[in-house]
Amino acid sequence: MTTSGYRIAVAGATGLVGRTMLKVLAERNFPIQSLKLLASARSAGMTMEHQGTTYTVEELTEHSFTDVDIALFSAGGSTSKTFAPIAARSGAIVIDNSSAWRMHEHVPLVVPEVNAQALHGHHGIIANPNCSTIQLVVALQPLHDAFTLKRVVCSTYQSVSGAGNKGVEALLDEVPNHGAGQQSARSPFAMQAAYNTMFHTIKEIDGFSEEETKMIHETRKIMSLPELRLAMTCVRVPTLGGHAESVNIETEQPITPAKIREVLAQARGIEIMDEPQNNIYPTPLRAHDRDDVFVGHIRPDDSVEHGAYLWVVSDNIRKGAATNAVQIAESLIQHNALAFTPLEKW
């Protein structure tokens, strides 16, 4: 790498998150010396514009990473499983948006506002958390620091864009049909998304969806609270983009809406939007194309000794994926954490 910038690769560059990663890199003036756009053989040869330059998408292979400093991956779990170690052994730091590496003991799972320090001593693979988890921990960490969390109960309202462009296309295909049984032929979901609610894939073993289990385990890992008591219900609703979360927190210390606003106003990455009597509160449409985590409808919860309600909304493609990945890259630079030794078993 040179002082003029970094050699960047985006794997999965043609997808919804990949394209947004490119947009966010440009918006934030990320120092780029060279840019390589990688995708599956199917998309190789496509051209994409980036900051006035036309790039030809290349097929992702084991030789893709020899001249790369940082590789942003958003190409699915199996691609990450195969290619992240290859990239790391080639000397590229992988920031991976899939779930493949998140719970690996030697892979930091990072939300820069919460645990940038976890980047130190990494081995070349860094995981970007699940979208719903990112926005939750951005809101929870400052409240834990101030009031000590005892228990968190969360129900999500997640958009179809969590499944990428296919999810968005399926919902838009379906909205002209108002009844049941009108699922889009190209839907990635198990049922009709329009005018409906659904769960993510549910595991037979314990009845939890994969998304619910991810949120519990990832939140504990990011916050370094392996015993944190968490209850999670993850629901897909017919919104195009932006995830919302209804969160009840129970704390050790006394807590009030005024104290919460004071703490969150000082926290990084958060915008308080809380004049509900004027209908000013976070919504998926208001969070669209924004990088912050929005918090509102803050209320005292007197069903526990010290409790409160929060409503947490963020753009799942930005802070929930692309923006957080780019922020991890920025943190690596700020913390001088670019040098690494790959694990022998990578």
Place this chain on the structure above:
Amino acid sequence: MTTSGYRIAVAGATGLVGRTMLKVLAERNFPIQSLKLLASARSAGMTMEHQGTTYTVEELTEHSFTDVDIALFSAGGSTSKTFAPIAARSGAIVIDNSSAWRMHEHVPLVVPEVNAQALHGHHGIIANPNCSTIQLVVALQPLHDAFTLKRVVCSTYQSVSGAGNKGVEALLDEVPNHGAGQQSARSPFAMQAAYNTMFHTIKEIDGFSEEETKMIHETRKIMSLPELRLAMTCVRVPTLGGHAESVNIETEQPITPAKIREVLAQARGIEIMDEPQNNIYPTPLRAHDRDDVFVGHIRPDDSVEHGAYLWVVSDNIRKGAATNAVQIAESLIQHNALAFTPLEKW
């Protein structure tokens, strides 16, 4: 009244709930001697078909109830406030779907599966609870009887039909437009419903929405548990009909999904739909036009000593409004509770 049936009036007969009340009366072969359809002056003169007979809608006035045994009201809070006492003084039992009378100390608030006994000694006005509350208490009461509830945390996913035909029309107007700022001119809501989530009207005094406060107070009244610890977040999502609820219960006694299924399988008005690994669980589309309360995605919640998750879905226009009102009328007959003395101050 005669043995051949009852003299029925439906006030608000042209609205979404009023029309469904008529449909439910017919489906259940409710014994009707005479039927009077009442609405505002604007709708008077309209004709409506019911079981092969054409009825002319009459204007609701203080003289409407002299020849009525049971009046089903779904005409809005201010109409109920004015006309329910007039109807009761005229000798008609009012079953009122508005929120006007629900918390009145001399008005039973009834979900027949839960508290039909509250009908005894009524004074001519009986309140039908809030839609979201009805489906919640149908699920909670048998679990309270078996395991003793300590605390309930609930987040709702409510359809636009809670605001009647206008809510449905607004969402359908809006779905062709995918961005923000495209609110339907005839929307009853404070903001765009399509691809969005919103709260009900929020009160400045405590930051709770009216819906959230109703759910807390009404649940306690119906279950006769004035101290029950409840946390409620009410959210409108872009579904046309059917309300869903994410519910975390904490109980005094040990609880497991198997025990919950055993209890709910015996309970009235409930259908368990819980094979989530096969994507079989309650959804708004599956509950559409059904009278039951559907419960699924039942999981153990180990974030408390004895806890569980439930997902509760019902058709808000049927069990949440019309069906429950007709069931109250049926209960009055079954319990021989048609005779009443109006309050002097009615």
